[in-house]
Amino acid sequence: MFAAVMVFAIYEGTKNTVTMIANGEKEEVKTHAETVGAFLAEQEIKVGQDDYLSHTAEASIDKDIVIEWTEADQFTITVDGKPTSAWTTSNTVEDILAKADVEITEHDKVTPALNEEVDANTAISVEKAYEVTILDGLEEKKVWSTSTTVADFLKQHKITLSDLDRVEKDMDELILPGSEVKVVRVEKVTDVVEDSVKFAKETKKDSSLLKGSEKVVQKGEEGLVEKTYEVVMENGKEVKRELKGEKVIKEAKKQVVAVGTKTVVASVSRGTDTKAAAPAPKKAAASQPAATSTKTTKTAAPAQSSEPSSSREFYVSATAYTASCTGCSGITATGINLLANPHLKVIAVDPSVIPLGSKVWVEGYGHAIAGDTGGAIKGNKIDIFMPDRSAALAFGRKQVKIKILD
Template sequence: MSKSTMKNLFYKSLRSKKIAITVVSLTLFVTVISLVLFEGTKKSITLDVNGEELNIKTHAHTVGKLLSEQEIKVAKHDLVIPSVNTPIEDGLSVRWEQSQQVAINVDQEITSVWTTDYKVEDVLAEAGIEVTEDDVVKPELHEQLGKDNSITVQKAFDITLNDGGEEKNIRTTSTTVADFLKRENIHLNDDDRLNRKAEGYLKPGSIVAIVRVEKVTDVVEEPANFAVETRNDPSLLKGREKVVQAGKKGTVSRKFEIVKENGKEVSRKLLEEKKIKNPQTKIVSIGSKVMVASTMSTNSKAGRSVSRGNSGAPAGGKEFFVTATAYTAGCNGCSGITRTGINLRANPNLKVIAVDPKVIPLGSKVWVEGYGYAVAGDTGGAIKGKKIDLHVPTKNEAYKFGRRQVKVKIID
């Protein structure tokens, strides 16, 4: 090969390289210009994804296309603002919040809702569930949903509490008596009683009644009654009594256990008794002496022996007027034995009068106008106050005597 040929080949190769470089340079230039023009025509968008803000540029024509570019799959309950069909404009702000399924348990009834809210209060409001300040909500209303995406609501209900007789209405979410007492900070003593078992269930309208039982001891000093001892006294007329020794009450100390329910005493038990001062026995002598009454003359007649005058009246003694009647030992219902033990049937002529012992003491010796000396030895059901009944031998004499005002003197 000649030198000229080799030279021609060299220049030809050099021209080819220059052409190739020029083509590559032009292509690169066009590409750069195209890229610059492409990027320059993108629109700037602010995209909020579940609270995380992104600044992006896009050629997407709609919000839906934009989310697709970002590989975001929009579900039925997701929140997209503005809507997916909204055209993209430069400077547009787009918010997407992914929905989540939340289980809401209201008194053991479970419902599910789809929501984009995270605050418990907002989720319940979206689900149309109303709560009051007495309801128990977990998590609490101001808190965010937990990882398990669940909310528990215990609705409060009304019950009646009677504590020691004091009654009031209370709203509670407790389902057992024990839990209710714990939440209300109610303490029971060992002797207190509940109307329900502690493990018993509560429902609206239930009544919880507590009987407060209190046991206390009380020491009191009380009078101790004295005994009464009777002794027969043959020197004392029958029917009379005489106090030989007055009775005096003693003192005894008694210790009681008192049980109170709701503040009222229901039982009292004697635990201990001590004598502080012994009582003094009252001693009474009972007369056993049978009196001997004077006899009435069989020849005298009561009707003509009675006189309105004072002839034969003894001196001294307590004197007063009484209403007098007469009776016999054989009257209807009469036993013939006087209150002081005199047998009038065996001694029909004895002068005995029936008296009210509060006016004329039994056993007293008396003088009766028109009757003479006698003994107050009997009583009668109708003889009350200033009335006397004179014993006479026969019914005829009793009828004749009738009813009269006479003077009486108590001699002894």
């Protein structure tokens, strides 16, 4: 019995003491195991490839030793909605993601934060960042974003909106890869401008002026008005203008024009019969008694001078026209009806050279009145009225002397 006790005491006394720290719990164990691996097998501890073991399985146990073993936990990670997992003994998010070979950039969104400590029941989420284009007014830039709403995206990038600004996306719409967020900067400004006001024109009949002539009685003057507009600007460009008020600075002054209604009727010069005494007979011969007799006969009066005197005379280029042409009214610019009075002597003139209504004498035509105008009659040109077309064609074009009689 004593021998058995001694043997047992010797056996126990030769064991090494192993301090085992398993998953944070400490326990001292006596063992004859020569290696760490044999000791763990003796303790029925299976070490996984991701577990933490302070010594290798081949390490020898030849004296008291402290062995630390931490069993790895399985962590679930979601990357852009796709699940993956990692076994590790570390409990920080950053180490867990590294174990899972998930690369993180500064723009990615990780929940919980990288430096937080978690347990196996904690869900780890990673949202990978992607480029998004922001058009802020006239400024365009590329930024990084993760899947979030437009409202959160603007807040994340510190983009503030005024009451008039607008975003051309719904605020609860998700920002997706390749998205473009357009912010329209809107402002209202007041614009005050001065604008001219056209004057009105009034005409009134004047019987002292020849028909077809005009005279400005009162010269018109433009007015001035101040207009106030509310202008809507989008990204610095005007898109809407609304008149809010007007203020008259200067009233417009109407223009009054007198329009002539006077009609001039041409008259034809006619000769006047006169009485002339017949010449006395020759005296009779002396042997014969003298006889005298007086007899009155009618003879034509001396013809009028073919070229009357005038204070103004010059040469003009003369052509002839008729009132019976196709489309012609037969009414002159001064109102003379040539169709009803085919034997009147009328000429068409340039009023700036020969005033309308003037009495004239034309070489080869006689006394006439300047009673008509014509589109081609400019300067020292006249057009002579003929009663029929053949006479007008026969006249042709010639240089003639003209005299202004009044």
